[in-house]
Structure formats: C-alpha cells, structure tokens
Amino acid sequence: MQNAVEMIADSDQIAALAHPVRSRILEALRTPETAAGLARSFGRSRQSLGYHLKELERIGLVRHAGERRKGNFLEQLYQATARRFVVSSRFASNPEQLASVFRDQVSLSQLVDLGERLQCDAANLIEQSAHDGGQLSTASVEAEVRLPDAESREEFMREFVDLLKTLLAKYGDGEGQRYRVAFATYPQSEHES
Numbered sequence: 001m002q003n004a005v006e007m008i009a010d011s012d013q014i015a016a017l018a019h020p021v022r023s024r025i026l027e028a029l030r031t032p033e034t035a036a037g038l039a040r041s042f043g044r045s046r047q048s049l050g051y052h053l054k055e056l057e058r059i060g061l062v063r064h065a066g067e068r069r070k071g072n073f074l075e076q077l078y079q080a081t082a083r084r085f086v087v088s089s090r091f092a093s094n095p096e097q098l099a100s101v102f103r104d105q106v107s108l109s110q111l112v113d114l115g116e117r118l119q120c121d122a123a124n125l126i127e128q129s130a131h132d133g134g135q136l137s138t139a140s141v142e143a144e145v146r147l148p149d150a151e152s153r154e155e156f157m158r159e160f161v162d163l164l165k166t167l168l169a170k171y172g173d174g175e176g177q178r179y180r181v182a183f184a185t186y187p188q189s190e191h192e193s
Contacts (some may be wrong), residue, residue, distance in 0.1 A: 002030075005123040006082035007116060012059045014087055022052055025062075029080040032065040036075060053078055061085070084123045089115060111184055118182060160185065 008014060016022045021042075028038055035053055039046040056062035057078065065079035089112055129136050147153045164183065 002079055003082040004127050005084045005086055005120045007086050007088050007120060008061075009088035010059065013061055013085075016056060016059060016061055017085055017087070022056055025049070025052055025056060026080045026085070029062060029078055030083050032077040032079040034068060034070075034075040034077055036070075083127055086116070086119050086123055114182055114184060121180065157185070 008017075017026070021044075024042065025038060028041065035050040036046050038044075038053070039049045042049060053062060057064070061081055062078050063081055065077040068075050068077055125136055125138065145156065147156055160183075
C-alpha cells in the first residue's frame with residue numbers, strides 16, 4: 001500500500017528527489033505504471049526508464065506493484081512508496097553532534113520531531129484536500145514575545161501551562177471531530193529579524 005507522505009533522510013533518496021528524471025518518475029508513479037508506459041509518456045527509451053526505476057526501487061522510493069499482461073508479454077508495474085516525500089530536517093546535521101545536543105536538550109529534540117510531524121501532517125492535509133476537493137478547517141498562530149531574563153521565562157511558561165491546562169480540560173475530552181493542537185516556545189534565532 002502506498003503511503004500518503006514519507007519522511008526521508010537518506011542521502012541517496014534525497015539525491016533521487018533532486019534528479020530531474022527520477023523526480024518526474026516518482027510524480028508519475030503516484031499510480032502504478034510499467035517501464036514501457038513511462039517511456040512512452042516521457043519520450044525516452046524503455047531501457048533508460050528501466051535503469052532509473054531499478055535505482056529508485058533499490059533505494060526504497062519505488063516498489064513492485066504487480067503485473068499486467070499486454071499481448072504475450074507480462075509487464076511489471078511499479079509505484080512510488082508515497083505520494084509525497086518530505087526531507088527530514090535532521091538530514092543536513094552532523095549525526096554525532098545532533099545526538100549530543102538532543103541527549104542534553106530533550107525539549108529541543110521534541111521541537112524537531114514536532115516540526116517534522118507538522119510537515120508530514122500538512123502534506124497529508126494537502127493530499128486530502130486535493131482528493132476531496134473541499135476546504136479543511138485549519139488554523140495556525142504564530143507570535144513573538146520578549147522575555148528578558150530567566151525569571152520572566154519561568155513566569156511565562158507557568159502562565160502558558162496554566163492556560164493550556166484550562167483549555168485542554170474544557171476541550172480535551174468529549175465528542176466531536178479530533179484536531180491536533182501543537183504549541184511550541186523557543187528562542188528566536190539570531191539570524192532571524
């Protein structure tokens with residue numbers, strides 16, 4: 001079964017997404033197709049497309065999706081493993097340095113995980129909206145606060161948590177459609193203005 005969204009961090013997979021022919025193949029393989037069918041639609045040789053398909057299958061972005069008889073021939077069908085691919089924010093980082101930072105700062109690791117989850121959830125919602133043809137009820141809030149010292153940061157977090165407890169107690173249980181609510185607080189990067 002094809003995933004709606006797949007998070008990738010492997011350098012070979014990311015290189016494939018950047019390759020013009022392979023990225024077109026992945027786009028075309030949202031639905032199963034044969035190498036010959038792709039070759040006809042791309043105006044390229046079957047051997048050329050077959051090579052790219054085998055490489056995409058080898059790195060795990062394409063999978064075998066069955067067979068189709070065409071005359072006396074049995075053609076192999078291929079399909080992308082996901083309709084959308086999201087590149088992990090952990091890809092560009094030094095793995096040892098990243099592990100050390102996350103070991104010492106668990107909430108920073110959780111922030112990265114939240115960012116990746118939001119990325120995947122947003123891609124899934126785009127797919128759902130495109131498929132259903134309707135609008136989805138979403139909301140986002142972004143704000144900047146100024147916290148001059150440790151005491152102010154602690155007071156802000158205490159008040160923030162108290163407000164969340166009240167809201168979550170009121171809306172957390174009960175009937176109705178489920179919504180994911182994500183809150184994060186972190187220092188603004190020195191590189192942002």
